[in-house]
Amino acid sequence: MPVDSSTKTLLIVDDSKVSRMLIRTHILSQRPEWIISEAACGEDAIALVANDLPDFCTMDINMPGISGTEAAEHILANHPSVKIVIFSANIQETHQERARSLGTILVAKPVTEKSIALALDYFDNAQ
Amino acid sequence: MSELAIKHFDMEDISNVINLGLIVIDADSRILLWNNWIAKHSGINEADALNRPLEQVFSEPMSPAFLSALKNTLAYRLPVVLSTALHRTPLPLYNAFEKNQQQSRMYQSISITPIQSRLDESCSLIQVTDSSTSIKREKMLRSHSEILKKEATTDSLTDICNRRFFDAHYKMAVADAKRQKHCLSIFMVDIDFFKAYNDYYGHIAGDNAIRLVAETLKLQISRATDIVARYGGEEFVLVMPYLPQKIAEQFAEKLRKAVFNLAIPHINSDPFHQITISVGVCTGIPKNGDNLLNKADAALYQAKQKGRNQFIFLPLCETEEYLEQ
Amino acid sequence: MNSLNELQLDALTEVFSIGAGRAALSLSEIVGDEVRISVPSVQVISSNDISSTTLSLNSGRFGAVSQNFSGPFNAEALLLFTEEQALKIVSDMMDSQMSLEELAEFEHEAMCELGNIILNACLSAMADILNFTLDSSLPNYTVASADDILMRLKKNTNQPYIMILHIDLAIENQRTAGNLVFLLSSASLTNLVTHIDQFLDPIS
Numbered sequence: 001m002p003v004d005s006s007t008k009t010l011l012i013v014d015d016s017k018v019s020r021m022l023i024r025t026h027i028l029s030q031r032p033e034w035i036i037s038e039a040a041c042g043e044d045a046i047a048l049v050a051n052d053l054p055d056f057c058t059m060d061i062n063m064p065g066i067s068g069t070e071a072a073e074h075i076l077a078n079h080p081s082v083k084i085v086i087f088s089a090n091i092q093e094t095h096q097e098r099a100r101s102l103g104t105i106l107v108a109k110p111v112t113e114k115s116i117a118l119a120l121d122y123f124d125n126a127q
Numbered sequence: 128m129s130e131l132a133i134k135h136f137d138m139e140d141i142s143n144v145i146n147l148g149l150i151v152i153d154a155d156s157r158i159l160l161w162n163n164w165i166a167k168h169s170g171i172n173e174a175d176a177l178n179r180p181l182e183q184v185f186s187e188p189m190s191p192a193f194l195s196a197l198k199n200t201l202a203y204r205l206p207v208v209l210s211t212a213l214h215r216t217p218l219p220l221y222n223a224f225e226k227n228q229q230q231s232r233m234y235q236s237i238s239i240t241p242i243q244s245r246l247d248e249s250c251s252l253i254q255v256t257d258s259s260t261s262i263k264r265e266k267m268l269r270s271h272s273e274i275l276k277k278e279a280t281t282d283s284l285t286d287i288c289n290r291r292f293f294d295a296h297y298k299m300a301v302a303d304a305k306r307q308k309h310c311l312s313i314f315m316v317d318i319d320f321f322k323a324y325n326d327y328y329g330h331i332a333g334d335n336a337i338r339l340v341a342e343t344l345k346l347q348i349s350r351a352t353d354i355v356a357r358y359g360g361e362e363f364v365l366v367m368p369y370l371p372q373k374i375a376e377q378f379a380e381k382l383r384k385a386v387f388n389l390a391i392p393h394i395n396s397d398p399f400h401q402i403t404i405s406v407g408v409c410t411g412i413p414k415n416g417d418n419l420l421n422k423a424d425a426a427l428y429q430a431k432q433k434g435r436n437q438f439i440f441l442p443l444c445e446t447e448e449y450l451e452q
Numbered sequence: 453m454n455s456l457n458e459l460q461l462d463a464l465t466e467v468f469s470i471g472a473g474r475a476a477l478s479l480s481e482i483v484g485d486e487v488r489i490s491v492p493s494v495q496v497i498s499s500n501d502i503s504s505t506t507l508s509l510n511s512g513r514f515g516a517v518s519q520n521f522s523g524p525f526n527a528e529a530l531l532l533f534t535e536e537q538a539l540k541i542v543s544d545m546m547d548s549q550m551s552l553e554e555l556a557e558f559e560h561e562a563m564c565e566l567g568n569i570i571l572n573a574c575l576s577a578m579a580d581i582l583n584f585t586l587d588s589s590l591p592n593y594t595v596a597s598a599d600d601i602l603m604r605l606k607k608n609t610n611q612p613y614i615m616i617l618h619i620d621l622a623i624e625n626q627r628t629a630g631n632l633v634f635l636l637s638s639a640s641l642t643n644l645v646t647h648i649d650q651f652l653d654p655i656s
Contacts, residue, residue: 018652062469089577093480199576203572203579206572208564208590211561212559212565236561240590299599
């Protein structure tokens with residue numbers, strides 16, 4: 001199957017199904033050609049990335065098992081090409097700093113058109 | 128304000144004599160109301176404040192917490208409180224302005240409430256109180272309410288729970304036991320030949336005996352789930368969840384023995400010539416229609432019939448009784 | 453309404469996690485330290501089944517901050533802390549060294565504020581995500597036994613269902629941690645469910 005150069009793959013990592021649905025819907029309305037996969041925890045995300053490397057990834061922080069920041073750190077150490085946006089309701093300074101030090105950005109939840117635009121902007125510029 | 132109040136008073140007069148700071152700002156933070164109290168404690172008069180943005184009126188900064196609270200009230204129309212404990216002095220307000228004197232800011236308690244203007248604009252009402260006065264008031268209220276609370280549920284003679292508390296607690300304990308299907312025990316306790324004691328020793332001695340028995344009963348319970356209450360006159364009641372029948376019986380005997388061991392002389396009580404109690408116990412998992420209290424009372428009656436200074440156990444459910452026989 | 457389905461509960465959990473995040477941010481600005489707040493679970497249970505035991509509250513005295521909300525649905529939200537915890541949280545939030553006795557004088561107001569921050573954060577998250585606004589009374593603080601508080605709640609609202617959230621709160625460097633119980637009772641949780649469904653509809 002010929003793949004359009006604008007077709008990108010995105011992995012959504014969030015323990016909330018509703019949150020994953022929300023991100024997926026918003027992204028697809030802006031980038032209908034993207035191929036999206038999902039993981040409900042950090043461990044699954046790491047396994048999925050190893051199997052099928054995505055271009056981009058959105059990562060929740062508070063999840064059962066390892067935290068999103070730990071998962072992001074792990075993924076970036078092994079696959080530095082993946083661009084990760086951390087989506088969290090917790091935007092205290094310590095988390096912002098941690099995100100920056102990993103080379104990702106922290107976008108405040110809730111998932112809205114505006115926060116998705118910030119994430120897409122980051123993905124676009126990172127290419 | 129009611130129509131009646133509007134007819135008789137000017138809103139402005141009230142806002143100006145009230146012992147509380149009032150500021151109203153609109154959605155753009157422009158000041159619409161600035162009462163005398165605020166003028167007095169900020170040193171800024173009304174004419175200099177009205178129609179100007181709040182941020183520009185004060186020459187000193189307002190605290191960041193105050194500003195973000197204000198923003199939240201406007202965005203979500205939810206009321207916000209800023210307590211003295213956590214903020215102290217959000218606004219540059221002072222108790223008095225005296226020339227050539229370094230003043231420290233007034234401790235404040237602030238609440239911000241969304242209000243709607245007649246033109247349907249979203250505005251915020253900021254209320255400021257001098258918290259040194261509210262601290263004193265709270266101290267008084269606190270001690271007052273604690274006395275009331277204690278009086279409402281404590282028996283004044285014996286200092287154990289009163290009938291009112293028992294009634295409320297019993298209802299809850301039964302409901303809990305029903306729902307969670309665990310067993311509940313009720314112990315009805317009555318001092319034997321108490322009328323004769325009162326007649327012979329007098330009411331003051333009678334009150335003392337009641338107090339001593341109450342204290343002794345109370346000493347026998349230790350779990351947070353258990354209560355002992357004065358049911359009336361010389362009658363007491365204990366409510367205890369999770370006791371198997373055998374333990375409940377042992378406990379009833381423990382109660383009887385503890386009072387017996389007080390060895391309070393009672394010349395008109397045969398054959399021991401000292402104060403004793405009779406105990407009626409009922410244990411079971413209550414279902415609809417069951418009445419633990421009536422059963423315990425019936426058991427107490429039997430204990431009296433059989434010669435007093437003893438306990439009688441009755442199971443809540445008849446079938447349990449048959450099974451045991 | 454009998455109960456919420458899995459997706460509706462998930463949506464509510466997400467709403468309250470975001471509320472918790474906002475509350476943590478506000479609190480961290482006050483204490484100047486990282487504050488962690490999480491919402492491990494949201495439950496809706498029949499009000500007949502609610503008691504201190506089902507909420508796993510002990511028999512001590514509790515501080516309760518309550519606010520009444522009105523709008524698309526009317527609700528009473530209640531936040532419960534043990535009295536001991538309340539004092540500890542307040543003392544950690546305050547910068548000055550105060551005796552516990554002095555502190556008690558401030559407890560009432562400070563707990564109102566703490567409760568107000570958490571309740572408002574949850575409500576503002578609801579407003580943003582589920583797209584409705586509620587009017588609210590100022591917070592009210594009472595100290596009583598858990599059963600007294602629950603009895604009053606049941607009497608006031610007379611509703612068949614109560615929503616319960618267990619909230620974990622920790623102030624990072626103070627080693628203070630507490631579990632708060634958040635109760636939302638309403639005569640018409642149905643209206644809340646309608647809003648959740650309207651929110652879920654376009655994304656599912």
